[in-house]
Each structure stands twice: as C-alpha cells, then as structure tokens.
Amino acid sequence: MKATAKAHTNIALIKYWGKRNEALILPTNSSLSITLDKFYTTTTVEFNKEQATDEFYLDGQQVNEKEQKKITKFLDVIRKLAGKQEYAIIHSINNVPTAAGFASSASGLAALAAAATKAIGLAVDRRMLSQIARRGSGSACRSIYGGYVEWQKGEKSDGTDSYAVPILDAKEWDLTVLSVMLESKPKKVLSREGMKRTVDTSVFYDGWLQSVDNDLSIVKQALAVKDFEMLGTVVEKNALKMHATTLGADPPFLYWQSGTLEVMEEVASLRSNGIQAYFTIDAGPNVKVLCEPKDEQQVIAALNSLVAVREIFVCHPGPGVTYVPTSS
Numbered sequence: 669m670k671a672t673a674k675a676h677t678n679i680a681l682i683k684y685w686g687k688r689n690e691a692l693i694l695p696t697n698s699s700l701s702i703t704l705d706k707f708y709t710t711t712t713v714e715f716n717k718e719q720a721t722d723e724f725y726l727d728g729q730q731v732n733e734k735e736q737k738k739i740t741k742f743l744d745v746i747r748k749l750a751g752k753q754e755y756a757i758i759h760s761i762n763n764v765p766t767a768a769g770f771a772s773s774a775s776g777l778a779a780l781a782a783a784a785t786k787a788i789g790l791a792v793d794r795r796m797l798s799q800i801a802r803r804g805s806g807s808a809c810r811s812i813y814g815g816y817v818e819w820q821k822g823e824k825s826d827g828t829d830s831y832a833v834p835i836l837d838a839k840e841w842d843l844t845v846l847s848v849m850l851e852s853k854p855k856k857v858l859s860r861e862g863m864k865r866t867v868d869t870s871v872f873y874d875g876w877l878q879s880v881d882n883d884l885s886i887v888k889q890a891l892a893v894k895d896f897e898m899l900g901t902v903v904e905k906n907a908l909k910m911h912a913t914t915l916g917a918d919p920p921f922l923y924w925q926s927g928t929l930e931v932m933e934e935v936a937s938l939r940s941n942g943i944q945a946y947f948t949i950d951a952g953p954n955v956k957v958l959c960e961p962k963d964e965q966q967v968i969a970a971l972n973s974l975v976a977v978r979e980i981f982v983c984h985p986g987p988g989v990t991y992v993p994t995s996s
C-alpha cells in the first residue's frame with residue numbers, strides 16, 4: 669500500500685496550448701518535449717484504511733485547502749479505476765521551483781500518478797500511466813518517458829487515445845537545455861488559466877491552430893536526421909506564436925518580463941556570431957536556451973553577463989518515471 673516514484677520535468681519544443689475538454693484534459697493540438705535530467709519530483713504515497721481524507725505534504729509542508737482538493741480530485745480518478753475507496757498520505761519533494769514556469773506540474777503529477785497507481789495495486793502499462801498523469805496536468809503525460817516525447821492529442825472524446833509516446837531516446841541525441849532563471853516576480857496567470865483565456869478569447873488562436881501541426885512535423889523531421897538548426901529554428905518560432913496568442917486574448921496578458929527580452933536578444937546576438945543557440949519560453953518569464961553541448965560553455969558565459977540572469981541550470985535529456993524502493 670506504499671510506493672515511491674521519481675519523475676523528471678520536461679520542456680516543450682512544440683507547445684501544448686489549449687484544451688478541447690477541460691475535465692479530461694484533452695488538448696487541441698499535439699505537442700513534443702524533452703524530459704530534463706536536472707529537475708525532478710520524488711513522491712511517496714501510502715493508502716491507509718484509517719485515513720479519513722487525503723493528506724498532502726509538499727517539501728515537508730502540508731499544502732492549503734485548494735491544493736489539497738486538486739490532489740484528492742486526481743486521486744479519485746485512480747481510486748475509481750482501482751475500485752477502492754481508501755485515502756492516502758502523500759509526501760512529495762520538488763527538486764524544481766514550484767509553479768514558477770519550470771514545469772513542476774509535469775514532474776509532480778507524473779510522480780504522483782506512478783506512486784499512487786503502484787501503492788493502490790493498479791497494474792498499468794506506460795501508456796495507461798501517461799493517460800492517468802494527463803488527468804492531473806497535461807504536460808505530465810509526457811514526463812512518463814525519458815528523452816524526446818510526443819503527446820498525441822488523439823481524436824476520441826473519452827481521451828483513450830490521448831497519451832504520450834517516446835520518439836527518441838535521451839542517449840540518442842545529447843542537446844543542452846539551459847534553464848535561465850531571471851530576477852522575476854511570480855507568474856500572475858497560471859498555465860491552466862492562461863490557455864483557457866486564450867482558447868476562449870484570443871483573435872490569434874486560429875493562427876496557432878493552423879500552424880502547429882506543421883511545426884510539429886518539422887521538429888520530428890529534425891529529430892529523425894538530428895539537424896539542430898532545423899530543430900532550433902522551428903522551436904523558437906513555435907514559442908513565439910504561442911506567446912503571440914496571449915496578446916490577442918481579452919483581457920490580454922504577457923508572460924514576458926524585461927529580462928526575458930534581454931535573454932532573447934542575447935540568443936539572437938550569439939547566432940549572429942555563428943553560435944547556434946535558440947530560445948523557448950513556457951508560461952512564465954524564464955527562458956530555456958537550447959544549444960549543442962560543444963557550445964555550452966560559451967553560451968553560459970554570454971548569458972551570465974546579463975544583469976537580469978540570476979541562475980542558469982544546465983540540463984540535458986533525462987529519464988522517464990522510475991520507482992524507488994520504499995522502506996517498510
């Protein structure tokens with residue numbers, strides 16, 4: 669009745685941006701990400717007949733009622749599948765900043781899905797685990813696998829064909845992802861809220877939908893032939909289009925801050941000096957810079973010279989979900 673799992677975050681190269689079904693977390697478009705070695709969550713779940721409710725501790729602290737409810741709603745999905753009605757004590761440690769645009773919801777919900785299904789005795793394969801993790805946070809479905817991963821949006825209304833599939837192993841292509849943490853205020857619009865407002869109101873959302881499939885096919889082509897320039901060029905364009913949709917929303921919003929632009933400009937200047945570097949940005953001000961490992965030190969040095977840069981986390985493609993032995 670007790671299990672521990674570890675899952676890593678992922679950074680989307682082609683963004684998931686919009687839901688066609690909010691309750692089941694079904695996306696409007698397919699997406700593709702790299703699972704990262706540096707950032708992860710470790711979660712232990714113990715179901716117990718004596719528990720009257722779920723109890724969730726994040727980094728040693730019991731979370732507030734709103735967060736608690738999210739966890740219970742997610743565990744209800746697993747309880748229903750398992751046909752059991754027991755509550756759990758959950759301890760989770762984030763080795764990643766929480767809710768700061770570093771994809772803690774991806775590693776957090778993937779680790780919880782893996783630990784909870786195992787603890788409750790529900791035998792699931794990776795595909796099913798990916799579908800379950802998706803119900804907690806869309807991006808979490810991709811963190812079940814390591815390396816380069818596609819979340820296929822699926823066509824069905826019940827979501828049984830909406831899950832992640834591994835595209836390329838981590839060890840097949842080593843790229844550097846620099847997670848650049850800026851001096852920044854916390855994000856005001858959570859990903860969930862931001863994508864909903866965009867789908868509901870953005871006059872630019874159609875442009876996103878019309879072009880995202882083509883971006884995805886170019887990324888898959890670039891992965892197949894390991895063409896970094898082809899990959900980086902389309903990854904940057906895709907991120908810019910996603911962020912453009914937020915400007916066309918009502919009320920409009922923008923995740924970027926001044927430091928975000930400073931990093932974007934530095935990346936452009938590196939490229940004009942012949943170094944292949946490209947940026948991508950999730951729902952927050954922090955920037956992720958992609959480069960080849962041979963250029964890593966030079967790119968880090970250039971970014972470190974910017975006043976807005978607080979810290980750079982050097983990431984590479986990392987592993988999928990693993991189970992950790994638990995004591996007792």
Ligand code: ADP
Pocket residue numbers: 709726735738760761762765766767768769770771772773774775776777780858859860952
């Ligand atoms: P991020 O950029 O960190 O993914 P989101 O707004 O998408 O930000 O998600 C943050 C939310 O993810 C948190 O408010 C919490 O509900 C959930 N979350 C983060 N870490 C964990 C964890 N370890 N276990 C369960 N849920 C988590």
Ligand code: DP6
Pocket residue numbers: 679680682683684685693699773774804805806807808859860861949950951
């Ligand atoms: C911009 O997976 O955090 O990072 O499904 O509502 O939990 P919910 O949202 P989440 O959204 C991630 C959005 C993104 C792009 C991406 O990771 O693909």
Ligand code: CO
Pocket residue numbers: 771772773774805807859
């Ligand atoms: Co998230």
